[in-house]
Amino acid sequence: MTAAVCLECGHMKTGAWKRCPGCRHLPKSLEDRARHLITTDHYLSHEKLEAVSQQIQAGQAPQFVDTQVQAVMQQLQSIENDPREIKRRRWLKLKVHLILLTLGGLIITAVWLWLSSR
Numbered sequence: 001m002t003a004a005v006c007l008e009c010g011h012m013k014t015g016a017w018k019r020c021p022g023c024r025h026l027p028k029s030l031e032d033r034a035r036h037l038i039t040t041d042h043y044l045s046h047e048k049l050e051a052v053s054q055q056i057q058a059g060q061a062p063q064f065v066d067t068q069v070q071a072v073m074q075q076l077q078s079i080e081n082d083p084r085e086i087k088r089r090r091w092l093k094l095k096v097h098l099i100l101l102t103l104g105g106l107i108i109t110a111v112w113l114w115l116s117s118r
């Protein structure tokens with residue numbers, strides 16, 4: 001079970017790409033799915049997810065770094081568009097993982113700055 005945050009309404013949900021039980025939002029676009037993948041308990045602690053959730057519910061958009069969201073999107077796209085990539089999937093997953101670890105750190109910083117500025 002993957003704990004995730006709906007980036008539309010801040011509702012906690014299970015599974016990054018599942019429909020939100022709060023607002024019915026379903027991440028469909030590549031960018032939306034990349035962002036939802038980043039805000040799961042695979043990459044952020046539950047405390048950080050809660051903080052992101054509260055941030056969104058308070059009307060603040062979570063801060064992502066565009067170039068890194070783009071990098072995750074490219075990885076997702078190459079997995080989905082090329083059947084030959086399935087063999088290399090483990091490597092790609094590892095690459096996505098490394099990108100997300102970096103991203104997670106940046107989100108944490110953004111959330112911390114947001115929380116400390118209140």
Ligand SMILES: [Zn+2]
Nearest residue numbers: 006009020023
């Ligand atoms: Zn929602």
